[in-house]
Amino acid sequence: MPLLDTPVRIGVQLQPQHQASYQVIRDAVRRFEDMGVDVLFNWDHFYPLSGDPEGTHYESWTELASWAELTERVEFGALVNCNSYRNPDLQADMARTIDHISAKGGVGRFIFGTGSGWFQRDYDEYGYEFGTVGSRLDDLAAALPRIEARWAKLNPAPTRKIPVLIGGKGEQKTLRLVARHADIWHSFVPAPELTRLLGVLESWGEKEGRDVSGIVVSSEIGRVDTADADASYAAGARLFTIGISGDNIDVDLVQRWLDWRDSKN
Incomplete structure (x- = not known):
């Protein structure tokens, strides 16, 4: 898989946990945009993932809508949205609406980051069926075509082709979904494994009839x-x-x- 002739970008994931107030996040969003950060992320969970499990926490999508108004330039989204919590067509409509809210210069800045979900407490506490790793990935596979079809039907349409980011490293299901749908792949792996998995992704691209060299590879x-x-x-x-x-x-x-970043670019 050839290297992309694309600049390095820096993202910041403002994890919505353990803040004394939402003002902390609001101020950080504004400051990081002013500093030149390229992408801002949160995550789609209902409880902290580290530290005090009963600590403060905020919901992802309502927060992202606020970021659309707070910012002028930076792209933003969830790293990642949990497909299990919302009807696929509703996810598409929410994404389209936030895309329009963020379109200060005519083109939106929202990135639709998504994954199959994994944190069981979110499911148990909010009444969602947890299922299995395989069933959740199957649900994501079924949801993505519905999301794309809904974007094509909505009035008004999204301001641009909303970029799809898929997170995960599963070789049999996740990477096939990346090859089929993603504009960005968030890998969660260090460099040695990344090289191998890019080979797996390229193989899936061949099976799906897609040149995957245009997929942006994301890392932490x-x-x-x-x-x-x-x-x-x-x-x-x-x-x-x-x-x-x-x-x-x-x-x-x-x-x-x-x-x-600037030294690379």
Whole structure:
């Protein structure tokens, strides 16, 4: 799979947990856009994933709608939306509406990041059937064509082809869905494994009749050094995301990665 001739971009995942108030997130969104961050993410869960399990937490989609109004330039979305919680056609309509809210210059900035779900407490507490890894992936496979079909029917239509980001590394189901539907693949893997999985993705692309070299490869850098990021870059990654949680918004960390981005571009 050839390397993309595309610039490096830096994302920040503002994990919506353990904030003293929503003002912390609001201020961080504005500050990171001003700093030049390329993409802002949250996640689609109902409870904290680390720290105090009963700590403060905010819902993803309503938060993203607020970001559409708060920002002017930055792209944004969930890393990732959970397909299980909402009817596929409703997801499409929500995404289309947020796309329009964010279209300050005529073109929206929303990224539809999605996955099959995994955090059982979300399901148990909110009354969703947890199923199995396989059944949740099958549900995602069934949902994505419905989402794409709904985008084609909505009036008004989305302002652009809303980019689809799919997260996960499963070789038999997830990567086939990436080859079939995704514009961005969030890999969750270090460079050595990334190289191998890109080969798997390319094989699925051949079976699906799609050239997958245009898919942007996404990776996480919150707990790695620049040598690791350089290796992921060499393997083909071009979107690198830092996870930030709670009230301690590490602006200096983000600036260091922005400087690294600029050195690559």
